[in-house]
Amino acid sequence: MPVLKLGSALKAFASAMVIALFSIVIFTASAQATHLQHWVRISGSMWILDSETWSSDETGTKSFGPAWRTVPLTSTYYGEGCVGGEVKGQVRVTFPYVSTTWVLATVRGLLYEGVSCSTTDLDGQGQQDVWIPLNQSRTVSFRVWNDDEGGDFIDFSVTIRNGF
Numbered sequence: 001m002p003v004l005k006l007g008s009a010l011k012a013f014a015s016a017m018v019i020a021l022f023s024i025v026i027f028t029a030s031a032q033a034t035h036l037q038h039w040v041r042i043s044g045s046m047w048i049l050d051s052e053t054w055s056s057d058e059t060g061t062k063s064f065g066p067a068w069r070t071v072p073l074t075s076t077y078y079g080e081g082c083v084g085g086e087v088k089g090q091v092r093v094t095f096p097y098v099s100t101t102w103v104l105a106t107v108r109g110l111l112y113e114g115v116s117c118s119t120t121d122l123d124g125q126g127q128q129d130v131w132i133p134l135n136q137s138r139t140v141s142f143r144v145w146n147d148d149e150g151g152d153f154i155d156f157s158v159t160i161r162n163g164f
């Protein structure tokens with residue numbers, strides 16, 4: 001009975017295909033559920049003004065990055081720059097939330113002012129949170145003033161890309 005044989009062969013092939021499709025669906029679903037890891041790219045700049053009483057103010061732009069990291073990120077990303085031998089900016093980026101498609105970035109900007117660029121005298125700070133969808137970039141920009149002595153400020157601009 002060649003027709004019957006062909007029929008059962010087709011049935012066997014069909015069930016094999018169903019099993020294969022099922023495996024693909026299950027594999028894809030589990031891969032998506034566990035694949036939280038993203039590449040992120042961090043870059044930006046600080047425009048720093050070091051206010052001077054007896055001479056003209058000192059200004060300059062300090063860039064940082066691009067730096068690639070994978071999230072979830074266990075450590076903090078740091079970027080730094082100093083102008084006029086007195087005013088130092090520091091950027092700190094963390095990623096407190098990561099989903100399969102989105103990341104939440106917390107960007108902190110700190111202003112240190114003292115007698116040298118290695119000063120640890122924190123005189124001002126600001127923070128912005130930003131949600132970034134997969135394969136897109138977001139830029140946060142904010143100004144941090146020297147709240148303690150006045151005059152100095154830093155314009156932070158930080159761009160983060162979620163994905164390649």
Ligand SMILES: [Ca+2]
Pocket residue numbers: 050051052053086
């Ligand atoms: Ca100064």
Ligand SMILES: [Ca+2]
Pocket residue numbers: 050052058083084085086
């Ligand atoms: Ca100076």
Ligand SMILES: [Ca+2]
Pocket residue numbers: 112113114121123148149
């Ligand atoms: Ca100071």
